[in-house]
Amino acid sequence: MVDEFLLSVLRCPMNPGGPALVKEGNELICGCGVRFAIVDDIPNMLIEEAKLPEGCGSINELPCQAGASASKSRSDQAP
Numbered sequence: 001m002v003d004e005f006l007l008s009v010l011r012c013p014m015n016p017g018g019p020a021l022v023k024e025g026n027e028l029i030c031g032c033g034v035r036f037a038i039v040d041d042i043p044n045m046l047i048e049e050a051k052l053p054e055g056c057g058s059i060n061e062l063p064c065q066a067g068a069s070a071s072k073s074r075s076d077q078a079p
């Protein structure tokens with residue numbers, strides 16, 4: 001089991017001020033749709049190794065990043 005206290009304090013590295021992550025099976029899911037794998041009861045919080053939501057090609061396209069980086073990352077948006 002993943003430690004309950006750990007679960008309560010863990011936050012998505014892309015949205016540290018956001019809500020707590022939700023545990024679902026062997027994954028922790030952020031409100032922005034990113035899924036962090038839990039390996040040997042230890043959540044892997046590396047955003048580089050997390051699964052992005054469907055249709056999201058890069059971490060810059062995450063909903064929690066859209067507001068923060070919309071003005072400076074227009075160049076990498078899909079046509």
Ligand SMILES: [Zn+2]
Binds near residue numbers: 013014034064
């Ligand atoms: Zn997030």
